[in-house]
Amino acid sequence: DADVTQTPRNRITKTGKRIMLECSQTKGHDRMYWYRQDPGLGLRLIYYSFDVKDINKGEISDGYSVSRQAQAKFSLSLESAIPNQTALYFCATSDTGEINEQFFGPGTRLTVL
Amino acid sequence: GQNIDQPTEMTATEGAIVQINCTYQTSGFNGLFWYQQHAGEAPTFLSYNVLDGLEEKGRFSSFLSRSKGYSYLLLKELQMKDSASYLCAALDSNYQLIWGAGTKLIIKP
Numbered sequence: 001d002a003d004v005t006q007t008p009r010n011r012i013t014k015t016g017k018r019i020m021l022e023c024s025q026t027k028g029h030d031r032m033y034w035y036r037q038d039p040g041l042g043l044r045l046i047y048y049s050f051d052v053k054d055i056n057k058g059e060i061s062d063g064y065s066v067s068r069q070a071q072a073k074f075s076l077s078l079e080s081a082i083p084n085q086t087a088l089y090f091c092a093t094s095d096t097g098e099i100n101e102q103f104f105g106p107g108t109r110l111t112v113l
Numbered sequence: 114g115q116n117i118d119q120p121t122e123m124t125a126t127e128g129a130i131v132q133i134n135c136t137y138q139t140s141g142f143n144g145l146f147w148y149q150q151h152a153g154e155a156p157t158f159l160s161y162n163v164l165d166g167l168e169e170k171g172r173f174s175s176f177l178s179r180s181k182g183y184s185y186l187l188l189k190e191l192q193m194k195d196s197a198s199y200l201c202a203a204l205d206s207n208y209q210l211i212w213g214a215g216t217k218l219i220i221k222p
Contacts, residue, residue: 042117042212090155099144100208104155
């Protein structure tokens with residue numbers, strides 16, 4: 001079984017709709033992250049959480065919100081989806097060790113029409 | 114501002130050697146990562162450097178010069194399965210990863 005899972009894997013929605021992307025991990029890591037990836041651009045951090053009670057905005061948090069329901073679960077919501085939020089979304093986790101290597105989920109391809 | 118620069122695309126021949134360069138400017142520095150990403154898939158960890166010098170791991174090696182803000186990833190004995198994007202990322206003073214846009218490596222027979 002995969003250590004970091006994301007649901008759904010693909011989603012097509014319409015402008016103005018609220019949607020939620022979910023991430024679960026079995027690695028036992030405290031730190032979790034949400035990124036988006038657009039063609040020709042690097043991964044951009046949306047939100048991150050270093051533990052259940054710690055939520056921080058990343059580089060591009062506008063239009064997004066998150067919920068850390070448990071150590072293993074971190075959800076990303078788009079309150080009112082718009083077409084420029086069409087992207088590939090990745091969840092990642094990391095341990096609190098020195099190296100901070102991040103482990104990625106398989107990604108969610110979101111299309112907003 | 115914080116910035117990572119790497120070439121957009123490179124082409125190499127199966128069996129050959131290729132070097133992918135990365136330069137970085139970050140507020141503070143706590144290490145440099147290389148990840149591999151096949152099309153439509155998640156990035157996977159390749160290497161981490163925090164001290165100057167070369168780290169070798171099988172066919173892949175990664176080099177870091179902190180004074181120059183420079184790193185490279187060296188891939189030897191290229192195989193067709195090495196066709197992928199290679200992402201350079203620097204860990205800043207807040208332990209946040211700053212990502213480059215990635216280098217798409219095309220391997221030709």
